[in-house]
Amino acid sequence: MTDQFLYNNLNIYLFISVFLLCAGILGIAFRRTLIGMLISVELILNGAGLNFVALNRFLDPDNAYGVIFTLFIMGIAAAEAAIALGVILLIFRKFKHIEGDKLKEMKD
């Protein structure tokens, strides 16, 4: 799997995507506001997409399923961001804050 060029190695892409995943986990665990957590979720989704494309390019270069799955992930991320931001705006109008710790009730 090693080549003379660094960018032809599979492991470095997987390393970057693992780093993105763990940065997203860190952000979800200790961010206070819901928007910060949403940004961290976007990081995790990007790491997953990078993983799919790298594995597709190095392990199965004749098919395009990883690339297309990454396109699907992008669509799902857009839908998820729209819904989550609508919910966050509702929470802000109702409780006047968007801190995840202080949300103890879901209805009234």
Place this chain on the structure above:
Amino acid sequence: MSFADLISSANAAASTIGAYIPDSIFIAIAAATIIGALVTVLARSLIYALMGLVTTMFGIAGLYIYLNSPFLAMMQILIYVGAITILIAFAIMLAGPMYKHPREWSGIIRFAASLIISSLSFIFLYKVLIRTDWIQGGVNEFGLTTKGIGRVLFDKLTFPFELISLLIVVAIMGAIMLALLSKEEK
């Protein structure tokens, strides 16, 4: 030394220099991605975190170009940098006075706990990644064109494609319904 020898030696020198250029650009892109992710997670202000997210998105688009899929890189810039980032920026501006919460961080104990969790998972996944022997298949060149992506998308994966579009329509309707409901309560 004849002229042809001079030319060939100059070409060899240029090729040895040129061999380092793609790798150095790649290292710069990967470093931008990693630093952007760190800024996204660790920045105190949400706007700075958003800027770090934009840096990470551009870095991942560059990595997609290195992975021989420029169409995906364009989609990454269009969808993530163009749409989702703007959406989050609007939410940051709409969801209130951020100057009331200058400290985005939680307490130091919680930070230490989450750092332990994420670094443990990082070490575990890194060990798995190092020890796995991936089986490389096919030729080394990807050679995937946009035409090929469209072919696969509409020949073999038509049903998931339609399901994704249905999902996006339902999500947009849900977001609109949430906004309308909150207006009625006022």
